[in-house]
Amino acid sequence: MKTYIKDLSTHQDSLVTLQGWVQNKRESKGLVFLIIRDGSGFCQCIVDLNNIGEEQFNKATSLGQESSLRLTGKVVEDTRQIGGFEMHVQEIDIIQNCANYPIANKEHGIEFLMDQRHLWLRSKRQWAIMRVRNQVIFAIHNFFQKEGFVQMDAPIFTGNACEGTTDLFETDFYGEPAYLSQSGQLYGESMAMAMGKIYTFGPTFRSEKSKTRRHLSEFWMIEPEMAFYDIFDNMDCIEDFVRFVVKEILDKCKMELELLERDTTILEKTVEAFVRLTYDDAVAIIKGEKDVDGKTTIAVLENDLLETKKQIEALKADNAEREALIAAGGMKKGKVNFNLNTIDKNKNLIKQLEEDERNIPQWLESAKNFTYGEDFGGSDETVLTRMFDVPVMVYDWPHEIKAFYLKRNPDNPKFARGVDMLAPEGYGEVVGGGERETNEQMLIEKINEHQLPMEEFEWYLDLRRFGSVPHAGFGLGLERLLAWICKLPHVRETIPFPRMYGRLKP
RNA sequence: GCCUCAUUAGCUCAGUUGGUUAGAGCGACGGACUGUUAAUCCGCAGGUCCCAGGUUCGAGUCCUGGAUGGGGCGCCA
Numbered sequence: 001m002k003t004y005i006k007d008l009s010t011h012q013d014s015l016v017t018l019q020g021w022v023q024n025k026r027e028s029k030g031l032v033f034l035i036i037r038d039g040s041g042f043c044q045c046i047v048d049l050n051n052i053g054e055e056q057f058n059k060a061t062s063l064g065q066e067s068s069l070r071l072t073g074k075v076v077e078d079t080r081q082i083g084g085f086e087m088h089v090q091e092i093d094i095i096q097n098c099a100n101y102p103i104a105n106k107e108h109g110i111e112f113l114m115d116q117r118h119l120w121l122r123s124k125r126q127w128a129i130m131r132v133r134n135q136v137i138f139a140i141h142n143f144f145q146k147e148g149f150v151q152m153d154a155p156i157f158t159g160n161a162c163e164g165t166t167d168l169f170e171t172d173f174y175g176e177p178a179y180l181s182q183s184g185q186l187y188g189e190s191m192a193m194a195m196g197k198i199y200t201f202g203p204t205f206r207s208e209k210s211k212t213r214r215h216l217s218e219f220w221m222i223e224p225e226m227a228f229y230d231i232f233d234n235m236d237c238i239e240d241f242v243r244f245v246v247k248e249i250l251d252k253c254k255m256e257l258e259l260l261e262r263d264t265t266i267l268e269k270t271v272e273a274f275v276r277l278t279y280d281d282a283v284a285i286i287k288g289e290k291d292v293d294g295k296t297t298i299a300v301l302e303n304d305l306l307e308t309k310k311q312i313e314a315l316k317a318d319n320a321e322r323e324a325l326i327a328a329g330g331m332k333k334g335k336v337n338f339n340l341n342t343i344d345k346n347k348n349l350i351k352q353l354e355e356d357e358r359n360i361p362q363w364l365e366s367a368k369n370f371t372y373g374e375d376f377g378g379s380d381e382t383v384l385t386r387m388f389d390v391p392v393m394v395y396d397w398p399h400e401i402k403a404f405y406l407k408r409n410p411d412n413p414k415f416a417r418g419v420d421m422l423a424p425e426g427y428g429e430v431v432g433g434g435e436r437e438t439n440e441q442m443l444i445e446k447i448n449e450h451q452l453p454m455e456e457f458e459w460y461l462d463l464r465r466f467g468s469v470p471h472a473g474f475g476l477g478l479e480r481l482l483a484w485i486c487k488l489p490h491v492r493e494t495i496p497f498p499r500m501y502g503r504l505k506p
Numbered sequence: 507g508c509c510u511c512a513u514u515a516g517c518u519c520a521g522u523u524g525g526u527u528a529g530a531g532c533g534a535c536g537g538a539c540u541g542u543u544a545a546u547c548c549g550c551a552g553g554u555c556c557c558a559g560g561u562u563c564g565a566g567u568c569c570u571g572g573a574u575g576g577g578g579c580g581c582c583a
Binding site (some may be wrong): 024026027028029030031032033035044046048049050064065080081082099100101102103104105106107108109110111112167182183204206208209210211212213214215216219220221340343344347348351352354355358359362363366375377378379420428429430431432475476477478479480481491502 | 507510511512516517518519530531532533534535538539540541542543544545546574575576577578579580581582583
């Protein structure tokens with residue numbers, strides 16, 4: 001039976017062997033502190049010259065960062081440590097002693113870290129994110145399985161463009177052009193007619209040359225499809241689903257969220273009802289014509305801009321103060337280093353804030369000038385979600401701007417029964433879905449309107465010819481949900497090896 | 507595709523109006539120190555200033571073009 005760091009509390013005062021890697025090392029005369037990670041957690045292991053002898057001790061001092069080893073020693077309680085326990089080492093068995101590990105225990109730039117992604121995954125933050133990802137995936141399956149959904153796999157090679165709007169990756173399928181799937185939805189609809197309720201969970205490919213914090217070329221999408229569901233049943237499902245996943249993470253990833261320094265206040269708010277707005281109401285709020293709790297978007301954003309400016313000033317003043325203190329001299333070297341590092345950190349923060357400072361007026365402008373009838377842009381989503389601290393669902397969109405397969409509102413055919421769920425804190429669209437058109441003639445008209453190749457959709461039209469029923473579904477972007485749950489600045493950190501515009505390696 | 511900001515040591519960054527031999531910290535390496543939490547202290551090594559042109563007596567610094575990266579828009583999950 002192997003022992004893992006996460007289980008150390010059950011081995012108090014007994015002798016165990018850990019297998020892992022040296023995450024960091026601190027040395028003192030006759031003492032070496034090894035921070036060991038084994039995948040399950042982190043543990044400080046103490047090597048004491050007096051207890052272990054010179055030969056074993058020299059092994060410890062020679063270890064480079066990320067060397068692999070086995071350590072045998074006694075598990076001792078120590079409240080100062082993260083897990084509450086440390087190991088007093090009795091024997092060191094080096095598997096590989098290595099030197100010059102490229103990632104240091106300090107601030108690095110994103111390009112450098114992305115080039116080192118295969119090693120970066122070992123770092124604490126990345127380790128925490130990947131564990132949350134694992135738990136989110138598990139929670140998603142749990143939710144649908146307990147609700148009686150059947151998981152299905154949609155094909156990845158497709159012959160048609162499902163929505164025809166976004167760019168597809170083309171490949172060669174035995175001499176025929178084939179495209180990598182950008183959605184499994186149409187296949188999901190077929191399966192829902194066989195199983196009642198289904199969900200897909202698979203990779204999705206979009207060849208959009210988007211350089212933003214919310215886009216990947218390859219990402220994972222969950223697409224449930226439910227027979228006999230209308231738009232409102234669909235929104236209930238989205239809400240229950242997102243609430244369940246967030247609750248699971250709050251319960252099971254406490255340590256990871258703490259490591260990520262995630263303030264969970266907003267996540268805890270998901271127990272409350274999500275906001276539901278029609279497109280018309282959402283537009284009125286975005287344009288500042290309608291207020292939320294007495295505040296308009298314009299007032300909130302102008303305040304945001306003011307706050308941003310204040311923060312920049314405060315950081316600059318803080319840096320000037322630190323620089324003056326260093327220049328005055330007499331400061332201990334360790335303190336100087338700490339201050340220099342803080343100055344660098346502050347500078348990075350200032351850069352980000354200055355980007356916001358440039359962007360907020362653009363968003364405000366775009367919100368004020370929003371043209372009724374158009375789709376929301378990234379800035380409109382940001383402006384809208386800024387008004388609420390729970391997820392916002394916007395439904396009943398002008399049918400012209402939405403996908404061909406969405407059902408019209410029977411009371412007002414101007415609107416299609418699509419729904420988008422926008423996450424709070426500026427994360428924007430995480431879910432897109434809606435009730436599907438059931439009428440064959442309406443679908444044919446829409447396919448022609450969108451100039452899509454009718455022959456590619458014959459099989460899809462069959463679903464309306466043989467036992468057509470009301471049905472609805474949605475697609476959730478795993479990485480966007482994760483970025484919000486972990487409050488990460490970019491989706492690229494939520495997937496082990498991101499594929500995006502300009503990034504194919506490692 | 508468009509807009510914007512950036513590129514100086516392995517990493518994170520300074521570099522004044524264009525002026526002698528381009529600096530600091532971290533990391534690495536060598537040494538000191540018996541409880542450290544990114545330990546600390548001393549020493550040492552480390553440079554194609556992104557590339558190509560141009561202006562100039564003189565360019566890391568100014569100009570033009572290009573490459574790469576960050577962010578935003580469009581598009582989307």
